[in-house]
Amino acid sequence: MIHVNYVAAAALFCVGLYAVLTRRNLLRMVMGLSLMESSTYLLLVSMAYRRGSTAPVLLDPPPGKTASQLAAGNVADPVLQNFCITAVVIGVAVTAVFLAVVVRIAQHHRTLDADEVRAMGG
Amino acid sequence: MFWVLDFACLAVILGAAVMVVRLRTLTGAVVALSAVGTVLTLLFVVLGAPDVAHAEVAVGAIALPVLFLVAIGKIRTVVEPDQVGEPSVDYPPDPGRTDPTRRPRGTGAGEPEGSGG
Numbered sequence: 637m638i639h640v641n642y643v644a645a646a647a648l649f650c651v652g653l654y655a656v657l658t659r660r661n662l663l664r665m666v667m668g669l670s671l672m673e674s675s676t677y678l679l680l681v682s683m684a685y686r687r688g689s690t691a692p693v694l695l696d697p698p699p700g701k702t703a704s705q706l707a708a709g710n711v712a713d714p715v716l717q718n719f720c721i722t723a724v725v726i727g728v729a730v731t732a733v734f735l736a737v738v739v740r741i742a743q744h745h746r747t748l749d750a751d752e753v754r755a756m757g758g
Numbered sequence: 759m760f761w762v763l764d765f766a767c768l769a770v771i772l773g774a775a776v777m778v779v780r781l782r783t784l785t786g787a788v789v790a791l792s793a794v795g796t797v798l799t800l801l802f803v804v805l806g807a808p809d810v811a812h813a814e815v816a817v818g819a820i821a822l823p824v825l826f827l828v829a830i831g832k833i834r835t836v837v838e839p840d841q842v843g844e845p846s847v848d849y850p851p852d853p854g855r856t857d858p859t860r861r862p863r864g865t866g867a868g869e870p871e872g873s874g875g
Contacts, residue, residue, distance in 0.1 A: 637761055641805075644768040651775045663784055663830065663842075667791055670822065671775050674794055677814065678771070681807050691806045712806040720810045728817045728825075735829040742833040748842065 641682035648675035662738045662748050666731065673727040677720050684716035692717070760804065767801035784830055784842050792823040 648671060655668025692714040738748070745753050774797065777790040795818020802811035834842045 644772060647772060648775055651779060655779045667778055667787055670791060671778060674798055677798065681802055681805050681810055685805045689806050691808050717807045717810050721813050724813045724817050728821050731822060732825055735825055739829050739832050743836050746837055748837055
């Protein structure tokens with residue numbers, strides 16, 4: 637059943653890619669990149685989930701369990717969740733850089749249309 | 759119950775993502791992007807990742823829309839109003855782009871060439 641999440645992440649990535657490839661407004665392209673980032677978060681957290689698992693916020697192992705049992709047991713994988721937090725923080729910084737570049741392009745070329753910004757086309 | 763919440767969140771996320779692409783106004787697309795982040799937060803809580811949900815609600819629902827709206831506000835002063843506000847930005851190709859009778863940017867009427875920069 638968790639495979640539905642993977643398919644949804646792939647669909648979200650495709651929607652973002654469609655926005656990047658077909659829109660001419662530079663801000664729409666940045667929004668498409670944000671959607672692709674969101675699909676990455678969804679994929680990572682879905683991969684961290686195990687059947688019937690809870691959040692990996694524990695002071696001690698539950699009664700009758702050892703820590704090694706817990707590593708393969710019924711908590712979600714904290715390593716992939718850490719990857720996801722790192723991706724979230726980096727993603728907002730990258731989006732801020734993209735938007736700064738778009739604002740500079742708009743101030744320089746007086747347009748947001750990617751077809752009219754010839755300096756980017758080479 | 760778990761899968762009901764999971765699938766409902768996925769459906770709302772995909773719907774909001776399609777709205778990001780399809781909405782004609784740029785501000786509406788930003789709000790749809792914020793909706794994607796918010797519902798993704800709910801999905802993270804359902805999937806047992808409350809710390810990721812905390813980071814995502816601060817970033818996806820607050821910081822990202824604020825960044826986009828500030829960028830739109832800054833761009834709005836230097837480009838033509840139909841590129842950031844009203845429709846006819848993306849497709850179809852705007853036939854009025856080279857029309858000399860079209861209003862120059864801002865509220866000035868009449869003159870085909872804007873008065874200076």
